[in-house]
Structure formats: structure tokens, C-alpha cells
Amino acid sequence: MFECRNLVKRFGETVALDGTSFSIPEGRLTVLIGPSGCGKSTTLRILNRLIEPDGGEVLYRGRPLSSYDPVELRRSMGYVIQHIGLFPHWTVERNICTVPRLLGWPPERQRARALELLELVGLPPDEYARKMPHQLSGGEAQRVGVARALAADPPVILMDEPFGAADPLTRSRLQEEFLAIQRRLRKTVVFVTHDMGEAIRLGDRIILMREGRVVREAATEDLVRSG
Numbered sequence: 001m002f003e004c005r006n007l008v009k010r011f012g013e014t015v016a017l018d019g020t021s022f023s024i025p026e027g028r029l030t031v032l033i034g035p036s037g038c039g040k041s042t043t044l045r046i047l048n049r050l051i052e053p054d055g056g057e058v059l060y061r062g063r064p065l066s067s068y069d070p071v072e073l074r075r076s077m078g079y080v081i082q083h084i085g086l087f088p089h090w091t092v093e094r095n096i097c098t099v100p101r102l103l104g105w106p107p108e109r110q111r112a113r114a115l116e117l118l119e120l121v122g123l124p125p126d127e128y129a130r131k132m133p134h135q136l137s138g139g140e141a142q143r144v145g146v147a148r149a150l151a152a153d154p155p156v157i158l159m160d161e162p163f164g165a166a167d168p169l170t171r172s173r174l175q176e177e178f179l180a181i182q183r184r185l186r187k188t189v190v191f192v193t194h195d196m197g198e199a200i201r202l203g204d205r206i207i208l209m210r211e212g213r214v215v216r217e218a219a220t221e222d223l224v225r226s227g
């Protein structure tokens with residue numbers, strides 16, 4: 001799905017990516033893992049063209065990423081970050097339908113989709129559709145964030161420490177739930193974390209990064225077997 005070759009990204013003096021190469025297969029959950037500051041988020045933001053690399057190349061579905069319209073590209077990739085940033089003055093339902101609304105779906109279809117997704121992420125629609133973001137717990141807000149990312153059924157989901165702010169119990173519940181969703185939907189997921197337990201639990205494949213480079217890329221079972 002993605003083929004990244006020799007990505008370089010600098011922020012002033014800081015070299016965030018220093019010749020990063022890896023590939024992301026379709027329909028799998030690939031984890032990017034490494035210590036804080038090694039370039040994981042920068043990599044993710046390059047994949048949806050929130051930022052552009054200074055060097056190297058990304059192919060997406062066999063074509064240069066730069067040949068895609070950035071706005072359309074971002075609508076085709078769900079994005080879930082740590083502090084999910086729901087719009088505070090919109091109901092849960094309206095938040096979930098952000099992209100469908102931009103795409104001009106009829107209101108009834110938006111509504112049906114929101115209810116279906118609330119069900120999928122384990123929030124009873126009758127109870128949650130009309131709530132405002134401030135009425136949600138942290139874990140509930142992250143579930144709504146996942147629902148929002150899935151709303152227009154994008155082929156790619158990018159997740160940047162999505163459960164990082166949750167307490168351990170909530171976090172492991174969110175992991176379980178997301179794994180169950182992913183088993184059904186088989187999206188191409190790129191999941192950033194610095195937690196090896198989370199990486200092993202969720203990832204089909206794991207890419208280890210350090211100081212802006214990929215140091216290892218392997219199927220999770222091979223990585224676990226070889227230690």
C-alpha cells in the first residue's frame with residue numbers, strides 16, 4: 001500500500017528522519033515503534049501529506065504520493081491521535097460524520113452511519129449520539145475518535161498513540177476492541193506506539209525505528225520468536 005524510500009525530514013537543526021525506508025502492506029496492521037523523538041509521528045504525517053519530506057519518496061498504491069490531491073488523500077485516510085480533538089460544540093453524531101458531511105452524504109445516510117459506528121465501537125447509539133464531547137470519559141472519546149476515523153470507510157487508518165492517554169485498564173479494553181474491529185474490517189492500519197506490549201498485541205508487522213531510521217522490520221511472530 002505504501003512504499004517509503006530514503007525519507008529525510010529536517011526541522012531546523014533537528015534531523016527527524018534520516019533515510020527511512022519501509023513498506024506497509026495492504027489489509028494489515030503495521031506498528032511503528034521506537035523511543036520518543038525517533039520520527040514516528042513525522043513519518044505518519046508524511047503518509048497523509050500533512051507535511052512533506054525534504055528527501056526520498058513515498059509510493060501509495062504504486063503512484064507517487066505527491067501526485068495525489070492532499071485534501072482528497074486525507075479524506076481517504078482516517079487519522080486518530082492521542083488527544084482526539086473532537087469539536088466541542090458538536091454532538092458525538094456530528095463529530096463522527098465530519099468526513100461524510102464534507103463528502104456531501106445525504107443526512108439520513110450520515111445518521112445511519114453514525115449509529116452503526118457507535119454500535120461497532122461499543123457505545124449504545126441511543127445513549128451516545130446526542131451527547132456532547134465534554135460528557136464523555138477519555139476512553140469513550142477515543143472510541144468516538146475511532147468511529148470518526150472509520151466514518152467514510154477509508155482504506156487506510158493512521159493511528160498515533162491513540163490509546164496513550166488512557167489508564168491501563170481502559171487502554172487494554174480499547175486495544176481489545178480495536179483488534180476485534182480490525183479483524184472484521186481488515187483496514188490498512190499504521191499504528192504508532194512506544195509500548196512494545198501494545199505493538200506485539202496489535203501488530204501483524206512491526207517496524208522498529210531509532211533516530212530517524214528503520215533498524216528492523218519483521219512479522220510480529222518472527223520478532224517475538226527471535227527476541
Ligand code: ADP
Pocket residue numbers: 011014015016034035036037038039040041042043
Ligand atoms: P516521535 O513521534 O517518534 O516521538 P517525532 O516524529 O514527533 O518523533 O519527532 C522527531 C523529531 O523531530 C523530534 O526531535 C521532534 O522534536 C522533532 N519535530 C517533530 N515535529 C517538529 C516540528 N514541527 N518542528 C520542530 N521539530 C519537530
Ligand code: ADP
Pocket residue numbers: 041042160161
Ligand atoms: P507526538 O508525541 O505524537 O510526536 P508531539 O507532541 O511531538 O507529538 O508533536 C505535536 C505537534 O508539535 C506536532 O504538530 C509537531 O509537528 C510539533 N512539534 C513536535 N516537536 C516539536 C518541536 N521540537 N518544535 C516545534 N514543534 C514541534
